[in-house]
Amino acid sequence: xxxxxxxxxxxxxxxxxxxxxxxxxxxxxxxxxxxxxxxxxxxxxxxxxxxxxxxxxxxxxxxxxxxxxxxxxxxxxxxxx
Amino acid sequence: xxxxxxxxxxxxxxxxxxxxxxxxxxxxxxxxxxxxxxxxxxxxxxxxxxxxxxxxxxxxxxxxxxxxxxxxxxxxxxxxxxxxxxxxxxxxxxxxxxxxxxxxxxxxxxxxxxxxxxxxxxxxxxxxxxxxxxxxxxxxxxxxxxxxxxxxxxxxxxxxxxxxxxxxxxxxxxxxxxxxxxxxxxxxxxxxxxxxxxxxxxxxxxxxxxxxxxxxxxxxxxxxxxxxxxxxxxxxxxxxxxxxxxxxxxxxxxxxxxxxxxxxxxxxxxxxxxxxxxxxxxxxxxxxxxxxxxxxxxxxxxxxxxxxxxxxxxxxxxxxxxxxxxxxxxxxxxxxxxxxxxxxxxxxxxxxxxxxxxxxxxxxxxxxxxxxxxxxxxxxxxxxxxxxxxxxxxxxxxxxxxxxxxxxxxxxxxxxxxxxxxxxxxxxxxxxxxxxxxxxxxxxxxxxxxxxxxxxxxxxxx
Numbered sequence: 362x363x364x365x366x367x368x369x370x371x372x373x374x375x376x377x378x379x380x381x382x383x384x385x386x387x388x389x390x391x392x393x394x395x396x397x398x399x400x401x402x403x404x405x406x407x408x409x410x411x412x413x414x415x416x417x418x419x420x421x422x423x424x425x426x427x428x429x430x431x432x433x434x435x436x437x438x439x440x441x442x
Numbered sequence: 443x444x445x446x447x448x449x450x451x452x453x454x455x456x457x458x459x460x461x462x463x464x465x466x467x468x469x470x471x472x473x474x475x476x477x478x479x480x481x482x483x484x485x486x487x488x489x490x491x492x493x494x495x496x497x498x499x500x501x502x503x504x505x506x507x508x509x510x511x512x513x514x515x516x517x518x519x520x521x522x523x524x525x526x527x528x529x530x531x532x533x534x535x536x537x538x539x540x541x542x543x544x545x546x547x548x549x550x551x552x553x554x555x556x557x558x559x560x561x562x563x564x565x566x567x568x569x570x571x572x573x574x575x576x577x578x579x580x581x582x583x584x585x586x587x588x589x590x591x592x593x594x595x596x597x598x599x600x601x602x603x604x605x606x607x608x609x610x611x612x613x614x615x616x617x618x619x620x621x622x623x624x625x626x627x628x629x630x631x632x633x634x635x636x637x638x639x640x641x642x643x644x645x646x647x648x649x650x651x652x653x654x655x656x657x658x659x660x661x662x663x664x665x666x667x668x669x670x671x672x673x674x675x676x677x678x679x680x681x682x683x684x685x686x687x688x689x690x691x692x693x694x695x696x697x698x699x700x701x702x703x704x705x706x707x708x709x710x711x712x713x714x715x716x717x718x719x720x721x722x723x724x725x726x727x728x729x730x731x732x733x734x735x736x737x738x739x740x741x742x743x744x745x746x747x748x749x750x751x752x753x754x755x756x757x758x759x760x761x762x763x764x765x766x767x768x769x770x771x772x773x774x775x776x777x778x779x780x781x782x783x784x785x786x787x788x789x790x791x792x793x794x795x796x797x798x799x800x801x802x803x804x805x806x807x808x809x810x811x812x813x814x815x816x817x818x819x820x821x822x823x824x825x826x827x828x829x830x831x832x833x834x835x836x837x838x839x840x841x842x843x844x845x846x847x848x849x850x851x852x853x854x855x856x857x858x859x860x861x862x863x864x865x866x867x868x869x870x871x872x873x874x875x876x877x878x879x880x881x882x883x884x885x886x887x888x889x890x891x892x893x894x895x896x897x898x899x900x901x902x903x904x
Contacts, residue, residue, distance in 0.1 A: 378860070378871040390639075398637040399817060399870040402664055418668045423643040 456628025490557030
């Protein structure tokens with residue numbers, strides 16, 4: 362199923378509590394205080410629910426930026442339009 | 443209780459063991475000792491309190507040990523606390539020097555404050571929650587530190603062959619007790635500030651063969667999400683958990699994991715007011731008691747009193763848990779006067795309500811005072827509520843160990859409140875639930891009706 366990057370950024374925005382205009386591809390784990398370990402766990406769960414997938418441990422830990430998340434999700438069959 | 447040699451001296455006799463870091467450093471305990479002596483040489487004539495902003499690094503450990511050895515008392519804060527918390531501490535305690543490990547290199551700053559008298563037994567001042575700006579702080583003595591470490595070493599059966607990885611902040615009573623206990627028996631330490639969600643944490647844990655790790659309930663949630671129970675970690679033999687109540691589901695999963703894989707799993711109960719530890723349960727030996735806090739730690743005394751202050755001797759009858767032991771703090775550090783003349787309580791009223799079962803195991807059933815514990819941080823709802831109300835917020839707080847609940851008057855800016863709370867507590871907004879309301883439910887005598895508020899909140903929110 363194809364998804365838009367906008368959708369992914371919205372997910373980051375609502376999970377991290379960061380206004381969507383500040384969610385850029387470069388937004389990185391631990392670089393913004395709002396994206397801390399608690400938020401990261403929430404993010405992993407939100408991504409799994411939204412895309413109906415189960416992430417591997419390495420992928421959960423590698424998901425360190427918005428761009429990285431988009432790239433990792435491709436492995437799980439997510440197509441970006 | 444007769445104490446062994448202090449851990450800040452004793453580790454040096456285990457020359458062969460060492461401390462490792464996530465940056466590839468290794469320092470034998472004999473080398474560490476030389477560095478501690480070198481730092482200590484500059485501390486001889488230090489007076490007054492120091493403010494110590496700590497992280498899990500070798501330099502920080504060296505300074506910590508040198509300060510204990512030179513008997514220079516200090517306020518211990520985590521490097522991740524906000525500047526507001528640091529400023530508040532400086533204002534409250536007028537430290538004469540600040541030792542700051544927030545950046546890579548240590549920064550010493552002398553302040554303009556004159557040294558004020560300090561109680562001679564005071565080793566350190568520790569906030570009761572990691573980073574909350576409104577947290578209270580407690581005073582811990584040298585005897586407290588040592589007695590707490592000795593007791594834990596005894597019930598965990600720690601040996602020099604152990605090697606712990608620091609999964610908790612240095613300036614957190616639980617994290618600090620992991621360090622102190624391992625130094626006491628000359629066991630190894632792996633220092634890292636990486637969280638369980640950072641890949642390097644697991645790489646270091648594996649490559650440096652950590653034998654144990656410690657976690658608060660949130661860590662166990664992460665571990666479960668990461669499918670920790672399926673990881674091959676042959677060296678990791680012991681898990682400890684403290685810092686709040688672990689959900690029964692996770693407790694049972696990890697109990698089964700420990701038993702099934704021949705590992706040890708300790709669920710522990712305590713408070714910073716008791717330096718860290720009060721009770722423990724060896725889950726792998728008592729799987730039928732999962733959910734209880736077990737029994738009192740060696741050297742301490744734990745009992746229940748009813749609301750008249752009379753000791754409850756029957757089993758299965760509720761009372762407040764009271765703890766006595768050599769690890770009970772010198773007192774709260776609310777003002778500078780406390781630092782000179784501590785209250786020296788001979789017992790600790792935990793505020794937790796519990797009962798003893800027929801086998802002598804303690805079970806916590808509720809809480810007397812309005813505290814919640816989120817992510818291992820203890821939040822005093824009344825103190826936070828007062829602080830926010832003082833700032834002009836019209837609100838009341840409730841909650842439990844899963845979330846902070848706020849009932850806010852209509853027309854106030856909830857987003858501003860969310861931001862303010864984040865600055866104050868660093869709590870992820872998913873842990874904070876805000877419900878706006880026209881009129882607050884109050885009891886007949888005009889007090890906030892918290893049970894009613896919770897009902898309202900739970901009716902609106904999932």
